[in-house]
Amino acid sequence: MSDRPVQFSDRGGWWLAQARPHPALRPFLRSYDGYWETVAVPTRMRTLPTRTTVVIINLGPPLYLEVPDSGVRNREYGSFVAGMHDGHGMYVSPGGQRGIQLDVTPLGAYTLFGVPMARLTNAAVDLPDLLGRGAHALVERLAAAASWSERFDVLDGFLLRRLEGGPVPDPEVTRAWRLLNGDLTVTVADIAADVGWSRKHLTHRFREQAGLPPKVMARVLRFQRAVEQLTGGAGFAEAAFACGYYDQAHLNREFRALSGCTPTELIGGQLEQQRVSTLAEPA
Structure with a gap:
């Protein structure tokens, strides 16, 4: 047992x-x-x-x-x-x-x-x-x-x-993932220079093994970090700055593109779900 x-x-x-x-x-x-x-x-x-x-x-x-x-x-x-x-x-x-x-x-x-x-x-x-x-x-x-x-x-x-x-990812792809996941401002050119590959080769190998091209993966990681920031109580301008968006308008555009709704609509719905769960917690 x-x-x-x-x-x-x-x-x-x-x-x-x-x-x-x-x-x-x-x-x-x-x-x-x-x-x-x-x-x-x-x-x-x-x-x-x-x-x-x-x-x-x-x-x-x-x-x-x-x-x-x-x-x-x-x-x-x-x-x-x-x-x-x-x-x-x-x-x-x-x-x-x-x-x-x-x-x-x-x-x-x-x-x-x-x-x-x-x-x-x-x-x-x-x-x-x-x-x-x-x-x-x-x-x-x-x-x-x-x-x-x-x-x-x-x-x-x-x-x-x-x-x-199972297959083992290329060390260069593993390194690229760590760089992307650790620094929201890192560019594909920076990563390619770091791992010693061309941008084209990096994009191809990373997409094959991680599922998205590194530039698109960076968008998803930035979006997820912004959702966490906003759900945690940060303001829109504060979250935009912390997550590497140019400004709040850039954050708004990315939320519509990736989530299909505005930041206010998305975060409002998530906070309501949290509120219901909290009320349901046993005393």
């Missing part, structure tokens, strides 16, 4: 079960997030560009995804992998969701899934299409597990085996 520590929290209508992955997996993903809804309420939620590849292992009813400008409209998914995106989308749920979400670094996804991440850019792929028959067996084992601790042990074993045989 597993003795892995698992933290449970009530998020207002749904519960979250969290645990840390095996130490060898932690450079690639931060936590295991199990979830289940206590009330089957139909949901429509905006998806945003993030700094991670999202894996949904679905143990409940299917989800329906919409990705504007991609031709994807109300496509049904069970378990799936959503690659790196540079735009927004929507997911629609009939309610009663139950499953596990993994947020995997772009280069971690390249190693764990063993395919060029450019194939998954602005797309969602059914887990069996990516991993083959092993995906069905994984979902069945997770569904049959007696506890969340046991489920996370099953994930450890599965992902550690994937890690052993």
Whole structure:
């Protein structure tokens, strides 16, 4: 029987079960997030560009995804992998969701899934299409597990085996990712000079292994940092300066391009979700 520590929290209508992955997996993903809804309420939620590849292992009813400008409209998914995106989308749920979400670094996804991440850019792929028959067996084992601790042990074993045989990113691409993730003002020319590649070669190799070209990845990272700043209480001008935008108007344009709405609309919706969750926390 597993003795892995698992933290449970009530998020207002749904519960979250969290645990840390095996130490060898932690450079690639931060936590295991199990979830289940206590009330089957139909949901429509905006998806945003993030700094991670999202894996949904679905143990409940299917989800329906919409990705504007991609031709994807109300496509049904069970378990799936959503690659790196540079735009927004929507997911629609009939309610009663139950499953596990993994947020995997772009280069971690390249190693764990063993395919060029450019194939998954602005797309969602059914887990069996990516991993083959092993995906069905994984979902069945997770569904049959007696506890969340046991489920996370099953994930450890599965992902550690994937890690052993997966491709290793180029050192130059790994260095480029660290530079982009650490400095919002670094340019592609700076990175190319640092790693000793031409800009064209860097862009090609980085996109293949991380999913987005470095310039586009920088936009997504800047956007995500701005969302964090604004949600944390920063003003628009302050967030624009801190995240490397030219001015507040530049921030506004980027939010519309990447999220499909204004900063006020996006942050207002996120803060309302936080307020509801806080009110639902047990005393």
